[in-house]
Amino acid sequence: MAAEPGWYHAEGDPPGTQRFWNGGQWVGDPIASQPPTGAATADTGWHDPPASGGELASPGRRIAARAIDLLILLVVSLVILWPIITDIADALDALPSNASQEETQAVIEDVIEDAPAGRLLGAALFTFLYDFLMVGFLGGTVGKLLLGLRVANADSMRTPPSLDRAGRRALSRLIGLLGGVLGGGVSALVILISLASLVLLFADSRHRTVMDFIGQTVVVKK
Structure with missing residues (x-):
């Protein structure tokens, strides 16, 4: 997977979940997805991160x-x-x-x-x-x-x-x-x-x- 670090649905994880992709590998366990307000729920693709954040500090x-x-x-x-x-x-x-x-x-x-x-x-x-x-x-x-x-x-x-x-x-x-x-x-x-x-x-x-x-x-x- 060639993507920027962020929260995505990982192949093989339960539907409606996401986990953190650090740019090279999946990190941590899957958690419930929180799609943006008004956005269609999907089993793949990027979702807004939870309140704790996820984008690495420079x-x-x-x-x-x-x-x-x-x-x-x-x-x-x-x-x-x-x-x-x-x-x-x-x-x-x-x-x-x-x-x-x-x-x-x-x-x-x-x-x-x-x-x-x-x-x-x-x-x-x-x-x-x-x-x-x-x-x-x-x-x-x-x-x-x-x-x-x-x-x-x-x-x-x-x-x-x-x-x-x-x-x-x-x-x-x-x-x-x-x-x-x-x-x-x-x-x-x-x-x-x-x-x-x-x-x-x-x-x-x-x-x-x-x-x-x-x-x-x-x-x-x-």
Whole structure:
């Protein structure tokens, strides 16, 4: 079948049903068709998608939505970590003007090591809950909601996805901030995951990132 992604009747499925065609294969189970008002009911051909949507989100729109979310997370993280930031600034002010780059780096690392773990973990926990709760209950983060995107189950295309899938998606966010607490090895892993997600966003036929594969989700237009 050579057709654009959308909801169609699949050959062999019960009459009056449709399932999602992603451009390369059928996805999920058949569901009841919802033909447009005034249109003749048919067993084949395209039907309007259900309210959850079905058209895949473009990589550009997903990147824009993520940029909005990062801005929100940055502001909240700055509020949570502000005492640590001011401690770093004070420590740097105390250094002589001819301090080497190695000395400067050592001072910053010392301040972070002495910082209350609760604040660092608090910033990481907020990042996790922001993604988990909004996706699990509303179908998308602020950035996605503003740009008309929703996270859906990859098989049924229903949104919001299950809480289990939303939680698995959000774990990558938690690991990202914990990289600053647990060391460079975790940070390197986060960078690799981010790069892999960027490549997959353009290379995968359904524009899925690493978190989509982990959570078994896709991002669709509302």
